[in-house]
Amino acid sequence: MNASIAPRDFELLSAHLDGQLAPADTQALLARLGAEPHLREALQRLTQLRSLLRRAPQRRLPRSFMLTPQQAGQRSGVAAWSGFNFASAIAALTLIFVLATDFTVNGLPAIPTARSAEPLLMMAEAPQAESYATDSAPSGGAANPADSTLFESTPADETSLADEIPTLKEPPAPTLTAWVAYNAPVLEALLASLAVIAGLLAWHHRRR
Amino acid sequence: MNEEQLIQAAQSGDLDAFNRLVITYQGLAYNVAYRLLGDDAGAQDATQEAFISAYRNLRSYKGGSFKAWLLRIVTNGSYDELRRQKRRPQTPLEPEPLDGEDAPDPSWMADPGESPEELAERVELNAAIQRCLNQLEEEFRTAVVLIDVQGMEYGEVAEIVKRPLGTVKSRLARARSRMQECLQGFAELLPDKFRLTGNP
Numbered sequence: 001m002n003a004s005i006a007p008r009d010f011e012l013l014s015a016h017l018d019g020q021l022a023p024a025d026t027q028a029l030l031a032r033l034g035a036e037p038h039l040r041e042a043l044q045r046l047t048q049l050r051s052l053l054r055r056a057p058q059r060r061l062p063r064s065f066m067l068t069p070q071q072a073g074q075r076s077g078v079a080a081w082s083g084f085n086f087a088s089a090i091a092a093l094t095l096i097f098v099l100a101t102d103f104t105v106n107g108l109p110a111i112p113t114a115r116s117a118e119p120l121l122m123m124a125e126a127p128q129a130e131s132y133a134t135d136s137a138p139s140g141g142a143a144n145p146a147d148s149t150l151f152e153s154t155p156a157d158e159t160s161l162a163d164e165i166p167t168l169k170e171p172p173a174p175t176l177t178a179w180v181a182y183n184a185p186v187l188e189a190l191l192a193s194l195a196v197i198a199g200l201l202a203w204h205h206r207r208r
Numbered sequence: 209m210n211e212e213q214l215i216q217a218a219q220s221g222d223l224d225a226f227n228r229l230v231i232t233y234q235g236l237a238y239n240v241a242y243r244l245l246g247d248d249a250g251a252q253d254a255t256q257e258a259f260i261s262a263y264r265n266l267r268s269y270k271g272g273s274f275k276a277w278l279l280r281i282v283t284n285g286s287y288d289e290l291r292r293q294k295r296r297p298q299t300p301l302e303p304e305p306l307d308g309e310d311a312p313d314p315s316w317m318a319d320p321g322e323s324p325e326e327l328a329e330r331v332e333l334n335a336a337i338q339r340c341l342n343q344l345e346e347e348f349r350t351a352v353v354l355i356d357v358q359g360m361e362y363g364e365v366a367e368i369v370k371r372p373l374g375t376v377k378s379r380l381a382r383a384r385s386r387m388q389e390c391l392q393g394f395a396e397l398l399p400d401k402f403r404l405t406g407n408p
Contacts, residue, residue: 007381014381018355020362020373049388053356056337057330058239062252065234065259066227072263 005042013043017050091198098191101180215274219266226263233275234259236358237282243353244286246342247293254289258282276367283350283368290346340390348383355380 005013015021016029033039180187209217209225211232217225237258242251258281269277322330337357341349350369354360355376366376 007385010385011378011381014384015377018362020377045388046384049384049391050356052333052391053337053352053387054359055333056243056357057334058235059242059248061235061238062248064231065238065255066230067223067259067263069223071260072223 004038009039010042010046013039013046017043017046088198088202091195091202094191094195094198098188098195102184102188104177211274215266215269218263219269223263226266229274229278230259233278236275237278240279240282240353240358241286241289243338243341243357244283244349245290245293246338250289250293251286254286255282257289258285261285273364273367276364279354280368280370287346336391336394339394340387343390344383344386347379348386351376351379352383352387356384 012021012025012029016026021029033043209228211229214225214229218229234255238251238255241254241258242248245251245254258278262278262281265281341353344352347369351365354365354368355362362373362376362380366373369376371379
């Protein structure tokens, strides 16, 4: 149908029909329309088409699209849940792990991190203290009276020994917990960074 | 309250204010969705989703034409719906009507005082137009639906599709050219007064 009309001419006719041509272009096109019958014919068909499309019936509304409070509320709830995506889950789990680690190692989350190194120091001292206790303690109560003089000590010494005994009897073993305790500040910083990154990813994902 | 005040109230969470905007634009939104999709159920879904999405994202509206902002959501939602339908095609339980209309009852098109013959003509014309629209690519269909079927201005459409005015002009011209060719194929089905013929 439009084989005889160049695409550029068809575009000019289309824009002219809607009054979208610049005045100079309109003048040039009007001059051509006066001289070229096939352009006039094309413009007439185009005018018919536009008229036809404008007569296309509008459909009656099948129902109202007003939002109910439930719709608005439920949708935002769904959106919030869908925003709780993989990255959000990672952030939450990482935070839980950080808190749990801190709690199991230090007893309370608020304990200063410097104290978390104490068990390791105790562990380092433990073998020495244990050998001292083993070497110096007599076997059972059948001690040589002569030897007992060796153990005569001042009340002050007894007090310091008594203080040391509980610690010496239960030296902490070099476990994973101790390692975690030693590296707690670094681990916490690392995991907190991961949580922040995951949280930012989740926020970015929701914005998209 | 004028439109601007309604928008501000809705942005503050006033659902009644938003629903007054829905009342204003639901006819246009539904008809645009229907012409883009060619399917009543899909158009209803797309329109409802568009209004819900608009309410949820109302804070991202920063002024300008609210109609253009809303119709952008409607057109995007309609094409999302179209892609969903293509991914999960549904087999109709009953054979599709020959005229391509999804609703067998054409009473929605009836005008008071219109004769049955006139109604039949308009039903055929409507079906032919919809079939030709369905054959257009998305960007061409959007241009011809918004400008020719809905009678919107080029500037508004440029705002909706976020393209320069020149692109809209070019797309509309190509869409019109294809619509002409397509409707010519239905010439024998159309009443004489609707046939696209030139008078040399």
